[in-house]
Amino acid sequence: GGVGKTWTAREIISREKDSIHETLWLYVNNIYDSESLEEKIARQLSLFSIYEEWEDDDDGDDVEEEQSLEKLKSEISTKLEHLRSAAHKEKKLFLLVLDDVQDVQKIVQEVNNLLSPNGDNSFKVLITRGESDGKGTTLGMNKEIETDDTRVRVHEIETLSTDESLALLGEKIKKAVFDCPSFEKLSKAIVDMSKGIPTVLITIAKAINYLADKDSGVWSLESVLEEAAYHGETAINLLLGSWCDALPISAVSDCFWHSMQLI
Numbered sequence: 001g002g003v004g005k006t007w008t009a010r011e012i013i014s015r016e017k018d019s020i021h022e023t024l025w026l027y028v029n030n031i032y033d034s035e036s037l038e039e040k041i042a043r044q045l046s047l048f049s050i051y052e053e054w055e056d057d058d059d060g061d062d063v064e065e066e067q068s069l070e071k072l073k074s075e076i077s078t079k080l081e082h083l084r085s086a087a088h089k090e091k092k093l094f095l096l097v098l099d100d101v102q103d104v105q106k107i108v109q110e111v112n113n114l115l116s117p118n119g120d121n122s123f124k125v126l127i128t129r130g131e132s133d134g135k136g137t138t139l140g141m142n143k144e145i146e147t148d149d150t151r152v153r154v155h156e157i158e159t160l161s162t163d164e165s166l167a168l169l170g171e172k173i174k175k176a177v178f179d180c181p182s183f184e185k186l187s188k189a190i191v192d193m194s195k196g197i198p199t200v201l202i203t204i205a206k207a208i209n210y211l212a213d214k215d216s217g218v219w220s221l222e223s224v225l226e227e228a229a230y231h232g233e234t235a236i237n238l239l240l241g242s243w244c245d246a247l248p249i250s251a252v253s254d255c256f257w258h259s260m261q262l263i
Contacts, residue, residue: 004159004160004197005128005129006099006101006128007112008101008128008157008198009097013095013097016093019092019093020092020094020095021086021090021092021093022023022083022086022087023094023192024045024083024094024095024097025044025097026041026044026098026099027040027099027100028040028099028102028104029100029102034110034113035069037110038069038072038076041076041114045076045080047072047075047076047079069170073114080094080114080115081115084118084120084122085122085222088122091123093122093124094122095126096111096123096124096125096126097125097126097127098111098125098126098128100126100127100129101128102129104127104129107127108127111254124196126179128157130234133202158196160194160196160197161196162191162196165191165196166187166191166197166203167190168198169187169190169201169205170204172202172206173199173205173209174211176206177208177209178219188234190204191237192238197251205238249250
């Protein structure tokens with residue numbers, strides 16, 4: 001894991017935003033049953049009151065539970081169809097993103113059960129696949145997974161090359177810093193440490209930009225660059241530590257939830 005699948009999905013959405021009417025993003029992770037998937041979708045669509053009412057009723061029997069689930073599923077299907085129809089009228093896409101999926105074939109079937117394909121091409125599903133899908137290897141570029149109603153095209157996501165990593169770093173770091181001669185050694189250390197993972201590069205870039213704007217405690221950008229001349233990785237750890245010390249706890253939690261590679 002950690003090659004930047006989620007980041008790539010966000011980049012795709014950003015670049016294609018003019019052709020997307022609405023996006024529904026679900027972090028799937030270890031979901032293997034339809035009820036859990038429906039629960040996540042219902043929360044995203046603000047349809048969960050039905051299910052919550054049933055959950056709050058400790059005296060409810062199995063029949064009532066089944067009726068509540070069927071009603072919830074029906075409302076989800078109706079809402080998804082409404083979103084697809086609205087996108088079709090605008091000649092745009094309704095995009096459902098399923099992030100970190102373990103079993104692609106099963107999740108596609110579950111989606112089809114909620115919203116059957118109708119051939120208008122206005123509903124697209126973007127799936128990022130987790131590592132523990134039981135297959136052991138990643139499917140190669142342009143190979144396909146066959147399901148009953150849908151053909152899923154699978155693309156392998158590779159880590160960024162050295163040149164691509166430097167380009168992303170240059171895009172995210174202030175130009176005055178990136179063009180500084182003393183930054184060259186640190187940039188090489190950052191690329192090596194990141195192992196081509198976009199979220200790592202972006203997080204480090206944010207820390208550098210913070211230090212470029214103002215000194216942070218004992219460490220300034222100048223002192224970090226000086227340290228990088230001797231120990232690049234140590235300098236990176238210093239600037240990350242300095243940046244994190246200046247952030248509120250909630251911001252640090254959000255940052256590292258998306259950048260677990262740094263922990």
